Amino acid sequence: MNITVSGVKKEVSDGLTVEQLIVSEKVETPQYVTVTINDEFVESGSFKNTVLKDGDAVEFLYFMGGGQ
Amino acid sequence: MIKLSKADYEKILAHAEKELPNEACGLIAGTSDGNDKIIHKVYLLTNTDHSNEHFSLDPREQLSAVKDMRANGWIPLGNWHSHPESPSRPSEEDKRLAYDSKASYIILSLMDSNNPVINSFHIENGISEKENLIITE
Numbered sequence: 001m002n003i004t005v006s007g008v009k010k011e012v013s014d015g016l017t018v019e020q021l022i023v024s025e026k027v028e029t030p031q032y033v034t035v036t037i038n039d040e041f042v043e044s045g046s047f048k049n050t051v052l053k054d055g056d057a058v059e060f061l062y063f064m065g066g067g068q
Numbered sequence: 069m070i071k072l073s074k075a076d077y078e079k080i081l082a083h084a085e086k087e088l089p090n091e092a093c094g095l096i097a098g099t100s101d102g103n104d105k106i107i108h109k110v111y112l113l114t115n116t117d118h119s120n121e122h123f124s125l126d127p128r129e130q131l132s133a134v135k136d137m138r139a140n141g142w143i144p145l146g147n148w149h150s151h152p153e154s155p156s157r158p159s160e161e162d163k164r165l166a167y168d169s170k171a172s173y174i175i176l177s178l179m180d181s182n183n184p185v186i187n188s189f190h191i192e193n194g195i196s197e198k199e200n201l202i203i204t205e
Contacts, residue, residue, distance in 0.1 A: 007138045028167065028168075029167045032167055034127050036131055039131065041127065041128075059131060059134065061127050061130050061131060062167060062168065063124070063125075063165070063167070064093075064095075064124070064125045064130070064147050064165075065117070065122065065123055065124035065125065065165050066122070066123055066149060066158070066161050066162035066165050066166070066173075067091075067119075067121050067122040067123065067159055067161035068120075068121055068122075068151040068152070068153065068154040068162075
């Protein structure tokens with residue numbers, strides 16, 4: 001199936017989960033990454049069970065914060 | 069080297085002053101050639117911590133900004149935030165939460181309200197190094 005990851009179209013295997021995509025995309029510091037599918041935020045506890053569908057658009061957003 | 073236009077500097081300053089006493093924050097985007105970066109747009113985001121000591125970027129606004137960058141052919145260059153009551157240098161928390169070694173971390177200090185100070189830093193493995201920030205006309 002075909003999905004879009006961070007604006008780039010990719011062919012991936014059917015049944016791919018968000019958790020597997022994070023691994024295959026070599027996402028750094030995955031514990032601090034927020035994921036959206038078609039602009040909907042995915043709870044981090046659901047990465048393992050969220051299966052991607054053909055045509056999905058996935059974004060990885062890295063937590064940014066700090067303090068003085 | 070990282071270049072920021074005077075207009076964008078003033079945009080950051082105005083937003084940071086408006087958000088006082090809290091920290092203000094946002095993203096920077098533009099183009100990069102090796103170690104040379106040119107900021108083409110500064111994004112003003114909501115500090116979801118609403119704190120004078122901490123900031124976290126609003127993820128929904130972050131998503132919109134990332135899409136805008138992509139639509140304009142820019143790349144994310146890093147982020148900026150203000151220090152209302154401390155100098156323009158990364159705090160221990162800033163360094164701890166700086167996960168992207170390719171990013172520039174711009175910090176505007178309003179500690180002396182008459183003399184705001186802005187610097188940009190490279191942070192890697194908890195060590196910060198000041199970048200050559202040039203404000204252009």
